[in-house]
Amino acid sequence: MPTCPGLPFTGSRTVIPSENTEKSMETHNIEERGLAPLLNIAHLTIHYGMVTALDQVSLTVDRGEIVVVLGPNGAGKSTLMGAIAGVHKPSAGEISLDAMPIPYGVPERVLRMGVALIPEGRSIFGALTVEENLRLGGSRVSRSDVSDGIEKAFTRFPVLAERRNQSAGTLSGGEQQQLAIARALMSSPAVVLYDEPSLGLAPKIVTQIFELITELRDEGVTTVLVEQNVHLALEIADYAYVLASGHVISHGYASELASIDLARLYMGNEVAE
Amino acid sequence: MLEFMQQLINGFSLGSIYAVLALGLAMVYSTLGILNFAYGELITIVGYTMYFATQAGAPFLLAAGLGITFAAIASLLMQLALFRPLRGASFVTLLFASFALSQALQGVFRQAISPRARGIAVPEIFSTFVTIGDIRIGFLTIATLIIALTSMGILAVFMRYSRSGLQMRAAAIDLTTTRLMGVRANRVILGAFAISGILAGIAGVLWMARTTQVTPTSGFTPILIAFIAVVLGGLGSIPGAVIGGYIFGVLEVFLQAYLPIGLVPFQFAMALIAVSVLLYLRPEGLMGKRIEEKV
Known part of the structure; x- marks a missing residue:
């Protein structure tokens, strides 16, 4: 366990250092942040071989909230997102959505439960067209819903409509991020996980993306956001x-x-390590 | 010039069998990263199915249809019984598992049927010739070209326009991201094995129509050629596999036709030397990925 000696906020009512037991953290969350969180992560531990990527991580996300996960490189943020999306297998702990446990190793089932991950680096299929990327996002919905979803995506992101038959690899970074978000929305997810959406984007574009994330939250999309850009992230979270x-x-x-x-x-924390 | 044209058509005809063969191997490789060496035994299965069916009095076309069906079923069984339980295993583990399966199947053919060759009766029309202008071409040569091109055309349309085809193309680029889109991994993988089996079936029918006999080791040359074509075209590239198949087919026919008599026994070795030189010049194959397709 890392210790955080002399942190300025120790003892504050809402900012609780990790010396407190996991149990009291949960109690705190339940009391302060609603009775039944939509996404509940309890004592999650993940190992990569001998390396412990996540150690007893507990975290809750309420319906309609933007929860941001901050931390330095290598803190385990992407691992956490991958675990929620069902990609990484935990060695201990549990993740549940609306009290239903999230299965491990079958990301396609997790998507069907309503959790969409926009991975770090966006993971756009550059060799496929913009429209094909969107169609893939709608793999779990009916064909008519795919057409509706694409229409909606083109209304929200006019630039994607202009480039619908272009291969996605030719889009700019900001356009690719829009496509990644539009693709994730194709399955009408309850929860969207953004892994570093600002990565490699110009500040102006980052602001637009963050406005979009807020807009989607206002439409009811519960959001988990991993970000290096601390100030912007805390502004919308x-x-x-x-x-x-x-x-x-x-x-x-x-x-x-x-x-x-x-x-x-x-x-x-690094010093304490 | 006339002979050259004739040989070119022969080369393209043989090349289209190789292209279909290579395409079937590449389908599974690009989706799963498995080089399935038991793929050759699918060709043998087509041969034995056609042998028994024609022996039982079935017409050639029915025997061919049965052969393709059995190859597809066998391909699906390979995935369900062997590769699926080994999911997550290394490339080399899977490669050796497929070698083991290949050897086991050859043993079964030897024990259950016969170590000796079985002749497959083909319709007489196969040995007739068609004359177009001054060019005389075998019926089988033209039929092979038409069937192979049609099959590949249908596959291209399926991959380009159908939902499953799109999912398979995406899975070939990045399976994990495709699964994050809600696409069931098991379904896409079975789809790839089914298509692989059908292509092996079609190539097998064309192969058997040429060789007119089947032995327990009939699958060896086809898998070797498919492997060469896939590597030549660029491991992991579907269009590359097709191009590699055509190049190797044309190369084989031309070496056969134009090599001095004394060198003809070295025809296959020389074809492989040519492939080695091409790969030395372009290590990633003709259509190999130089740039990452995923952005």
Whole structure:
């Protein structure tokens, strides 16, 4: 367990360092953030061979919320997202959606349960056309819903309509991120997981993407966001978790975390390691 | 010039069998990364099915249809009984498992049928010739070209326009991301094995119509050629497999036709030397990926 000696917010009501037991964290969440979270991750541990990528991570996401997961490189953020989407197998702990356990190793079933992951680097099929990428996103829905979904996507993202028959690899980074989001929406997911959507994008485009994420949340999409861009992320998030070396070292309402120097928090953890 | 044209047509005809063969091997490789060496035994299965069916009095076309059906079923069984339980195993593990299956099937053919060759009766029309202008071409040569091209055309349309075809193309680029779109991995993989089996079936019928006999090791040359064509075209590239098949077919026919008599016994070796030179110049194969397709 990493220790966080002398952190400025220790003892704050909403920002709880990880010395507190997992149980009390859960109790805290349930009391403060609604009775039944939509997404519940309890004591999740994941190993890659000998390396522990995640260690006893607990986290909850309420319906209609944007929850952001912050942390330095290698903290385990992408592993966490992959685990929620059913790609990584945990060695201990549980992930549940609406009280239903999420199965491991079958990401296609997790998508059918209503969780869509937009992986780091977007994972657009560059050799396929824009429209084919969207069609793939609608693999679990009926053919008529695919047509409707594509129409909706083209209304929301006019640039994709212009380029529908172009191969997706020719799109700019920002357009590819739009396509990745549009593709994820094709299955009308209840929860969308964004893994570093700002990666490699110009600041102006990042702002647009974040506006879009907020807009989708307002339409009812529950959102989990992994981000390096701390300030922007905390601006749109409702609640935030800070991950370092596979542990939740801090969590709290975004507005309260925003006043803390998170860089120092990461550093403090690294020193403690 | 006339002879050259004739040989070119012969080369394309043989090349289209090789292209269909290679396409079937490439379908499974591109989706799963498995080089299925038991693929050759699907050709043998077509041969024995046709042998027994024609022996029982079935007309050639019915025997051919049965052969294709059995090859497809056998291909699906290979996935269900061998490759699916080994999911997650390394490339080499899967390669050796497929070698083992290939040898086991050859043993079964030897024990259950006969180590000796069985002749397959083909219709007499196969040995007739068609004359177009001054060019005389075997009926079988033209029929092979038409059947192979039609089959590949149908496959191309299926892959391009159907939902399953799109899912298979995506799975070939990145299976995990495709699964994240909700596509069932097992379904796509079975689809790839089914298509692989049908292509082996069609290539097998064309092969048997040429060789008119089947032995327990009939599958060896076809799998070797399919492998050469797939590597030549670029491992993992579907169009590459087709192009590799055509190049190797034309190469074989031309070496046969134009090599000095004394060198004809070395025809296959020389074809392989030519392939080696091509691969030395382009290690990734003719259509191999130089740039990542996934962005």
